[in-house]
Amino acid sequence: MTPLNLQDPITKLSTVSPAFAENLRRGLGIYSINDLLWHLPSRYEDFSTITPIKNIQIGQQVNIFGKILSIEKTRTWKKRMSIIEALVSDNSDSVKLVWFNQPWIEHKLKEGKYIFASGKYTAGKNGNYIGVTFWENIYTEPGRSVEAPEIVIEKTEDKPLLAIYPETEGITSRWLRYIIAQALKRIGEISETLPQEVITKGNLLDINLAIRQAHAPKNLDEANKAIERLSFEEMFLIQCATLQSKLRMSNHKAAPIQMDVELIKDFLGRLPWELTQSQRKSAFQVLKDMEKTSPMNRLIIGEVGSGKTLVAALAMLNAARSTSLGQTKSGWQSVIMAPTEILAQQHFKELARLLTPFKLRIGLFTGSTSKITPKRLTESSMPIAKPKLFKEIKNGEIDVLVGTHALISKRAQGKSTRSTSSGQATKSSLLTNEPLRFKKLGLAIVDEQHRFGVEQRSILSKMQQELHPKPYTLYPHFLTMTATPIPRSLALTIFGDLDLSLMNDLPQTRKPITTEIIPIEEINKIYELVRKEIIAGHQAFIVYPLVKKSDKMALKAAEIEYEKIAKEIFPELRVGLLHGQMKAKEKDETMSAFKKGKIDILVATTVIEVGIDVPNATVMVIEGADRFGLAQLHQLRGRIGRGEYESKCFLIIEKGGNPSTSLRAGSKRLKAFERLTSGPELAQEDLEIRGPGEILGTRQAGLSEIILKAxxxxxxxxxxxxxxxxxxxxxxxxxxxxxxxxxxxxxxxxLHLS
Known part of the structure; x- marks a missing residue:
């Protein structure tokens, strides 16, 4: 039989047909023998001890093997929950196996076939049963030949555990065990990636032994050592990648921007409050980083409402008013990029309020809007044509530019031109497509973007004019900010190339937010509470999962519910609507009216989850709350509790429904969210419930399942x-x-490391 190489396609295995190969590729990302062997078990089932049915006891966790005699499907009357029952017999007795709310299992079971099953033996009203937690079809009796001989388990302790793998449609763990066993028989010696000194110092298994023990361990100790070896290797590679990125960044050149202590004292002295301890620490770390001749590369992870924007404003002011390179007035420009127009608009207004007293000029550039603060403070802002805005930025007349991803779009880079019918670009189109260039970009800030990639970083770096005739490029200092809770293990790994600042304390005037899960049947009680808050002079948010009604999802939509809220439930109150599909001008007008108190209740989608700061808002009602992740819920709850008033967040859930795995996970999330308030605690809970793959987005993160588990x-x-x-x-x-x-x-x- 021809030996296999790790790079060989999966179809080199005779039992893998083109159809199965397509299922492996599409569902599990398995293309090669290497992918197959590194597709590790998610857990192991120990069937080395099979309990005869006559010997099982109430309350006991048991493994059984037997023949399916009959299959029955029923449904409970009250909860309308499906129940699958199978009567199974061995040579000693028979027992009922039960699956709750898994109707698809009926089509997987066959009378007369054999089955392995494990679960707890329980006393029920209609007789005793085993509530099945794991099962697998076997197509013959133990000891006889089957399609996959290695899965026949005899009563002996030196036989392997049963490896259970991540599965997909048409691909079972049983079949994966079979083809992996084939691959292991034909694979040659696998060469080590890790240096020998790392293996020796870490007391790690040889790679060949680790692979074989991971798929067919004799006991859990063997399995754990094998998985640890393979996980360590993957984690070591990621750590090397992030640390090398950090080293490369330190070799780049940046303008050293000295901390102006008197300017900072002046800025802080004008604030009506004192900075929190974490604001002071984070601001100091940022300002000290910017004094270096290599670019700052820092991530601020802060609680919602912890004042990250103020720290950014301080850094931008210090950059704009700095002196360096022997000049009396150097002045470095800053750019801050936000994920949404709403957040960009808010940053523009807040930075204008904080920085125009220091004679800094602020610009705004999004996909639909261009604004600047005027040279003379006769008004807060004024519109400006894009070519004129770009010209002022290029000439150094704009100190701080706020924008969305439009900043790094092809349009901003001048790569799109409008042509006449003859194919010639017009004079005005050439002017319009002048690329965005800074005179002296010293600081780039990205808000709520977890990973700012190489390409985007490069684009920002190239937005400068050539300042010096030297052969190197001056990179701007980079600061990334997020309020999304990030677990410590992710911060050390995925963001390992960044220096971290944590801002976990809130201003002392803030009061804790009360959170409560409410069934939809009690929604009228919540509406009355909202009405009382409005009468007391406060404001409220009501958030829905969708903008428009969907045929595919039975979820409420903001546009439809807005009509009901405004006309039927609160006809006497002022109700507004905000969602991402509205035009920029409409969104801006709605948000402005809400902030000024001209709207009592804002019906919205998750477009409000970042950048909305209305201290008078004290109630957040989230419909379909089980459809949101913890990070999203944390951001939404952070829209209230920003003043000195007590605030309440209500998570509205539908009654009944199909308690599928995803919905059960949703319920677990909501209970955790109801109990916890701090970002770090929620981050760890989210990691346990959903895993890092869901938090990061597995495809987007470019991480293997081994890493995601590790x-x-x-x-x-x-x-x-x-x-x-x-x-x-x-x-x-x-x-x-x-x-x-x-x-x-x-x-x-x-990982998009720089």
Missing amino acids: LKDVALVEKSRETAKEFLRLDPNMKQYPQLSRRIAKISAN
């Missing part, structure tokens, strides 16, 4: 990071390890 292990993350630091200290360019270097380069590309 990210829950903070000790492993820290161990791999320390090992990577020591290894790179001795050989930063990895000249002795070309294979290792190539794998790390691939990871860097997937």
Whole structure:
């Protein structure tokens, strides 16, 4: 039989047909033998001990093997929940197996076939039963040949555990065990990626032994050691990638911007409040970073409402008023990019309020709007044509530019031109497509963007004029800010190339927000509470999952519910509507009216989850709350409780429905959210409930399932990071390890590291 290589396509295995290969590719991302062997079990079932049915006891967790005698499907009367029952017999007795609310299982079971099953033996009103937690069809009796011989388990302790894998449509764990066993028989010696000194120091298994033990361990200790070895390798590679990125960034040149202590005292002295301790610490870290000749590359993770924008404003003021390179007035420009127009508009207004007293000029550029603060403070802002705005930025007349992704769009780079019918670009079109260039860009800030990629970073860097005839480019200092809770293990790994600042304390005047889960049947009680808050002079948000009604999802939509809220429920109150599909001008007008108190209740979608700051808003009602993630709920709840008033957040859930796995997870999320208020605690809870793949977006993050699981292990993350630091200290360019270097380069590309 021809030996296999790791790079061989999966179809090299004789049992993998083109149809199965397509299922493996589409559902599990398995293209090659390497992908297959690194598709590790998510857990193991120990069937080394099979309990005869006659010996099982009430309350006991048991494994059984038997023949299916009959199958029955019923439905409960009250909850309308489906129940699948199968009567199974071995040579000693028979027992009823029960699956709750999994109707699809009926089509997987066959009378006369054999089954492995595990679960708790329970006493019920209609007789005793095993509530099945795991099961697998077997198509013959133990000891006889089957399609996959390795899964037949005899009563002996030296037989393997049963590996259970992430599955997809048409691909079961049983079939995966079979083809993986085939691949392991034909694969040659797998070469090591890790340096021998790392393996020895970490007391790690050989790669070949680790792969075999991971798929067919004799016991859990073997399984755990194998998974730890493979997880450590993947984590070590990511840590090397992020640390190398950090090293490369430190080799770039940036303008050293000195901290102006007197200017900072002046700025802080004009504020009607004192900075929190974490604001002071974060601001100091940012300002000290900017004094260096290499670019700052810092991430501020802050609680919702912790004052990250104020720290950014302080840094931008210090940059604009700085002196450097022997000049009396140097002045470096800043740019801040926000994910939505609403947040960009708010940043523009807030920065204008904070910085125009220091004679800084602020500009705004989004996909639909261009504004500036005037040279003479006769009004707060004025519209400006894009070509004129770009010209003022290029000439250094704009100190701070606020924008959305329009800042780095092709339009901003001058790559799109309008042509006449003859195909010639007009004079006005050439002017319009003048690219965005800064005279002296010293600071770039990205708000609520977890990973600002190489391409975008490069675009911002090229927005400068050439300041010096020297052969290097001056990079701007980079600051990233987020209020999304990020678990410590993710911060150390995915964002390992960034220096971290944490802002977890809120202003002392803030009062805790009360959160409560409310069934939809009690919504009228919540409406009355909203009415009382409005009468007391406050305002409220009511958030819906959708903008428009969907045929595919039975969820409420903001546009339809707005009509009902405004005309039927609160006809005496002023109700507004805000969602992402509205024109920019309409959104701006609605938000402005809400902030000025001209709207009592704002019906909205999640477009409000970032950048809305209305201290008078004290109630947040979230309909279909189980459809939102913890991070999103945390952001929405952060829209209230910004003043000195007590605030309340209500999570409205539908009654009944199909308690599927996703909905059960949703219920777990909501209970955690009701109990917890701090970002770090919610981040860890989110990691446990959903896993890092859901938090980051597996495809987007470019991470393997091994890493996604390992990210829950903070000790492993820290161990791999320390090992990577020591290894790179001795050989930063990895000249002795070309294979290792190539794998790390691939990871860097997937993670968008600079």
